[in-house]
Amino acid sequence: MGGNMAKMMKQVQKMQADMAKMQEELANRTVESTAGGGVVRVVANGRQEIVSVEIKPEAVDPEDVEMLQDLVLTAVNEALKLAQDMMTKEMGKLTGGLNIPGLF
Incomplete structure (x- = not known):
């Protein structure tokens, strides 16, 4: 019985290490979204941080700031x-689709 527990703990530790590595890799990967036919472009990373916002000049209409907002x-x-979906999909590969609360 003790041997199985030790084996299971090793598997859990390996999964935790793999997940930490995956989270680090995903932090460097980005996703991109556009709006208004591409006049506004936003890039986010795997940490769900916005890393860039581009607004083309034609999106700026002083008479209609609400539209730009x-x-x-x-x-x-x-x-x-998209960043959340990327994280969920990649982590799901490691956990075999198990949803482990508090993991991500």
């Missing part, structure tokens, strides 16, 4: 969703 908001939310 909406485009930025849409692109940011989509980039964060």
